Amino acid sequence: MPALSDVMEYAELFTVAPLVIDQDHCVAVRNRNARCRQCRDICFVSAITIENNEISVDGGACVNCGACLGVCPTSCISATEPAHSEVVEAALQAAVRAKGVTCIACARKAARHDADPELFAQVPCLAHITEGLLADIAAAGARDIALVDGNCATCKYGAADAAIKCTLDNALKLFETLDAPIIVTRLQEFPPEFANTFKRDIRGADRRGLMAQTGRYLRTVANNVAQKTLEEKLGSAKSKPRTLKDRLGAGKSGKMPTFPADENMHLIDCLLKVGNPEKIANLTEGKAAWHEDAALNTRHFGSVTIDSEKCSGCGLCVLFCPTEALKYGEFDKPDNPDMRYLEFQAADCTQCSMCVDVCLRDCIEVTPNVSMREVLDFEPRLIEIPRPKDRLPLFNKKFP
Template sequence: MPNLNDIMEMMDALETKAVVSIPTRCVAVRNRHSTCQKCIDACLADAIHIEKNELEIDAGACVACGACIAVCPTSALISVDPMEEELAAAVAATTPAADGATVIACARKAARQVGDPDKYAVVPCLARMDERLVVELAARGVVDIQLVDGVCATCKYRGAVPAIDDTVASARELLGAVGSDTVITRTSEFPEAVRVADLQKAVGAARREFFTSTGHYAKDVAKSAAEKMVNEKLKQLKLQKEEQSLRDKLGVKNGAGKMPTIDAERNMEILDALARIGEPVEEEMFTRIFGDVEVDVEKCSGCGMCVMFCPTDALRKSLDVHPDKARAYMEFSMAECTQCNLCADACLKKCIEVVPVVSLAELFDFEPRLVEISASKSGNKLFNRNK
């Protein structure tokens, strides 16, 4: 357990930040050859910098829009304003009061005090929204999700609009794949049920308690998520004090074995929520959440770099023996692929490609698929994650 000094140190580090990072989850930190710059491309304030295996966020430049969080494939960026569990709690508290609709407004719209604060949740910018919350709401029976902006066309942060549109389109694609009836609406006006009747109430009102079906769940999530973030951030702060190599920071053991992996938590939570909504109604889905891989076996040398650097263990060595001695297998788990593209970036022969179109049958099967590759050369230890 962190002591008081640890907690105070962490709070000092987070005091002026809306977004904090866990660098060891960033694929550009894990491998300098990574081409992933999704957070940088999404950032409208040029507040994120990745260079020489280092990830830095300029807290002074950050405008807290949250667009970087929604696009990071490995959840290396965490929102502090608001935290994930705070937003979930606010949604849980306000949905029943808004006639069963989930209404989420940007801070600019909330500042106009035209909506009842008991009936909608607030985020700094709608770019903070991600698919995980939307799909979970649909799984819990919400059929009307309304995202209310403060007229983005005139907002100084309007550069985040493409990020908002991408998230909405992605969420609709996910829900449509399982036949969900949930409707996601982008609008600049509060629905009638949320508009304020009492101006004093809009200025300051106590939030309602969580609705019964999700109250305890939200509190448990808040506690566990907060503890996890505190512990992970404390670990990063301690690493910053010490002179350590990148291998030390990542926890790489001696030898040429597979690098330590991270859990594809967002993928699993989204897939679990989709499974609770219903069975797939389509054969394929275009998505930025999950991915598929294609290997040119004629170019593949069996070096194992793709397996070694895959951050989520979506690619791993297979114990199945190929009938052709010149060929081998590796296992691929579509559910754990986050489209970070590090396998393709690390590939020495450039024979692997990550594609955004996935098979719904395979995705919901949860079983790994055997992918044919060339057999590795004798003595090659890179393709043995146990060495």
Template sequence: MPNLVDIMEVAEALESKAVYLAVDRCVAVRNRHASCRRCTDVCPMDAVHAEHNVLSIDTERCVACGACTTVCPTEALIPLQPLDEDLASAIASSVVAAGGSAVFACARIASKHRGDPSKYAEVPCLARLEESVLLGLAARGVDEILLVDGTCDTCRFRSNVAGIDATVKSANSLMAAQGCAVRVERASDFPEHIVLEDKRSLLGASRRGFFSQARSRAKDAAEKTVEVAFKNEKEGAPTLRDRLRMSDSGTLPQFNPQRRMRVLDAMDGLGVPVADEIDTRLFGTVAIDLEACSSCGMCTVFCPTGALAKSDLKPEEGDGSFLEFSAADCVQCGLCADACLKDCLEVDSVVSTDELFDFEPRLIHLLNPPARPAILSSLKR
């Protein structure tokens, strides 16, 4: 039976890793010329770095705020504290207890025991929240969504405020585009109906919760140790080079970002779009200078989601070729533009709602590249 010190050490060890790195998805890993550094830019502790085909996180410096996981366009950084599934479960039960209100609170304000913990969902920092959670609540009929902070202006990690505001603005603009009247609000204290009536009621529950949670963590840690040891003994595990090997179609491995899909599902559940276009950080559209394009296809090779792909369709006149573009699959990572050898491709954040919800991709007609002169014919005799 582990003693209290053992339990505390195990708990701290498990809590030291707040983010899982899905390195195969990181655009900086897929292509060293990728310009995306959003995770590095938002981290208040300079703990995350993506450069030279390497994505890394300093777990000693990481404070589990979740800001990097929110801005990553390819979901290469996956939050573990809490997991998306755990956060969804927590807010679902708290909405019922709060009479239909969805309230999120940062750990700082939660530690002051002003609110009833059964009526709100706690996150390490409000920077952990992203659009799929907020829009999902609105799509399920929640008409009050409130983010309660511990007065960000005096917080050590107040640099996250800009990111929190950006998430709120993004979520509200997407809901407005669907004609939804719900808006995400921010506050520095709990509303009256969330305030805790008797703080003493928390004492027994918190102590019982600590010890039961600690025992569970100790058990999980023992199981995890055996699992890791077993995996380390296995031979032939694929390397990163193997996992990023070209597919038969001539592209790097691709994937579907789950959060973006949940956002689209939520928007569809909110109704028919009332705006012709939206300016969003979640999706994108591309424009190609057709005269400058050499049809090299590098944009399709490196696109992580398959938003840009070579089409099997052929132009009726037989001249040139088609690319297929799907706005719903574009995560605005910018890797297509970074990989473009002719610098003739641009990614825009303004997206047509018709195109966003269109099941058919947009065809981009590329011209045949000019014939390259033979080497011998270019030599002067």
């Protein structure tokens, strides 16, 4: 007779988590000094735990509202039910049938069957909608996007309303900055032309959705079982767990491995597709007047400043920057031999504030106010800091 622990272990194989977490991309996992707890703080059901260099989600407590998806600065959290790509595809297909209007509705509103289910895409909650998802839809040709929800004030998951508003504000700022002709509207009722005049189709549409969801579930379970079987065959399940240092592969210098700011790069690509070509050209070629290049104030791009009077030049900010938005300058050198340059790339900065958290002199500031011209500029901004003099960091010392 199998032990209870074995039964529980195999039962987990049939559980499909609504969220997937890339542990190695979370700054709180990478460094115990990181203060970022944005996903945990926005979760109103306390399903997210961050402790001992690990982030975990309680699948039983998680209501799959999606509020945590947009706040993570390094995009280490992604949804599986539904996945980002599935929402985009469903929304674009529905837009064709809706004659141009791209509509996404929350599950609560969709359940009332007020609108033809063939004309809109469905998400558990509108908090699943991120700036990147809206930019993806816009880049595919959508110009009129309607987001429909029930009255959040009466919803038991209404606490996600703040996350929805934040996403819409940020998306509109990004579109407006590049004069993108994208209209995003949040509604409590479906547009009149979406009225469900063919109620006989509801069951069929629901059945198709159920079959698609069932297919994804079976594929996930199959992958879980295959992985478990492989672990048992190789004996890895009983091996000693790898440490964080081993897993991340930090070098002898202590330099943490970096990863590209893919979400930022993808967002920029989408904005360049939908933005006003003349405005983009003026920004990238430096022809725009100062008032035409107003600073953004979004959560996707950040601006770093360093007080060179207080800085010791220890280099911890470079050492721990996860996306390499900060790195040592390789070519330009200041006239003063006691100083050196750091290169800062605004497009790679995700506002994780890891540099602020590890700074020993409190001389670094990260703000969301960043010039769109700087975001689109391929040339990094040079930041002058002193070369270390009095005391080298431990990781730079040479021992006999």
